[in-house]
Amino acid sequence: MTVNKSAIGRAFGRAAENYEQYAALQQMTGDRLLTISDLPVNGRVLDAGCGSGRYSRYFSGQGYQVTALDISAEMLRTARERDPGSCYLQADIDALPFREKSFDIIWSNLALQWSSDLRKALAQLRSALNPGGSLRFSTVAAGSLPEVNQAWQAVDNTTHVNRFLSAEELAHATEGFGLRLHSEQMTLWFPTVRDALWSLKGVGASYLHQRDQGLPLTRRRLALLEAGWPKESQGYRLSYQIVYGVSE
Numbered sequence: 052m053t054v055n056k057s058a059i060g061r062a063f064g065r066a067a068e069n070y071e072q073y074a075a076l077q078q079m080t081g082d083r084l085l086t087i088s089d090l091p092v093n094g095r096v097l098d099a100g101c102g103s104g105r106y107s108r109y110f111s112g113q114g115y116q117v118t119a120l121d122i123s124a125e126m127l128r129t130a131r132e133r134d135p136g137s138c139y140l141q142a143d144i145d146a147l148p149f150r151e152k153s154f155d156i157i158w159s160n161l162a163l164q165w166s167s168d169l170r171k172a173l174a175q176l177r178s179a180l181n182p183g184g185s186l187r188f189s190t191v192a193a194g195s196l197p198e199v200n201q202a203w204q205a206v207d208n209t210t211h212v213n214r215f216l217s218a219e220e221l222a223h224a225t226e227g228f229g230l231r232l233h234s235e236q237m238t239l240w241f242p243t244v245r246d247a248l249w250s251l252k253g254v255g256a257s258y259l260h261q262r263d264q265g266l267p268l269t270r271r272r273l274a275l276l277e278a279g280w281p282k283e284s285q286g287y288r289l290s291y292q293i294v295y296g297v298s299e
Contacts, residue, residue: 054167056122056143063102064125066253070103073253079237080189080293081106081160087297090185094155099144099176099188100162104130104137111137115156120144122165145172149179159188164215169224177228177298186298192234193217194292198280199251202244205279206272221294230296237293240285244277247287 066073093114098107101119103126111117117137121127127139142148144159145166157176166172169190180186196212203211216224218234225232241247248268280287 054165056145056165056167059165060122060124063121063123067103067123067125067129069253070126070129071105073250074102074105075239075250076237076291077102077161078105080295084158084160084187084189084295084297085109087187087295088185091155091183094181094184095153096156096158097149097154097176097179099147099157099159100165101130101139102126102160102162104133106158106160107137108134110156110158118154120147145175147172147175147179149175151178152181153179155181155184157184157186161189161191163188163190164213169216169221173225173228173230180298184298186228186230186296188296190221190294190296191215192221192292192294196289196291198247198288198290202276202280205275215292218292218294221296225296229299231299232294232296234292234294237291239289239291241287241289244280244287245273247280247289248276250289 094116096110096115096117098104098110098117098119101107101121104119107117107119107130111134118140119127119130119137120140120142121130122141122143124141127141131139140148144162145168157180159176163169163172176186193215195215200210200212203209222232239250241250
């Protein structure tokens with residue numbers, strides 16, 4: 052898959068300052084990763100795709116030595132302001148700069164869906180893990196955000212959701228790495244369509260591989276989206292298929 056990493060970095064950089072205000076999904080999946088199995092009680096942690104550093108701060112507070120990596124300089128700046136004690140590194144998750152057996156825990160929460168070659172990225176992460184260490188990740192899978200595409204059909208009849216790997220593709224990409232996979236659906240509810248869209252833009256996830264910028268959200272387009280977006284008693288839904296991987 053061809054991925055414009057510079058454009059992704061810019062999208063996340065624009066979201067850095069207010070990222071955690073909108074990162075409900077990231078918190079849900081991250082908290083799930085923490086409880087999915089026991090972690091080594093101490094050592095070195097790599098937070099691969101740290102964003103604004105929520106979980107880097109968590110690990111640092113638990114006494115781990117943390118290296119926080121992100122493609123966005125602005126995200127790293129925000130993370131460093133909130134926890135200056137960790138080590139911060141701007142790098143691409145597809146081109147890790149670490150030696151073999153460098154970390155006891157490698158953590159990647161909702162970052163690997165931006166990889167251009169998941170199997171290659173996982174091979175690098177696995178190589179950087181110490182024997183007996185824990186590699187764990189979450190990623191967005193195919194079947195996510197159907198509500199977005201359904202609503203946009205009434206506006207321009209083009210795709211407004213990135214292509215995510217299917218469960219079968221994820222199983223193939225992780226084969227041989229000693230990872231246990233499981234999936235679950237997560238649903239977020241919003242009072243308005245605008246709020247739902249802002250939940251994507253607010254975490255930098257509105258970048259599309261097909262183009263860097265979408266159509267401007269005029270009043271007419273917003274009205275069309277509201278008409279096409281399924282509304283339920285809880286409000287407007289965004290649903291995600293999440294796959295977790297944990298080393299065994």
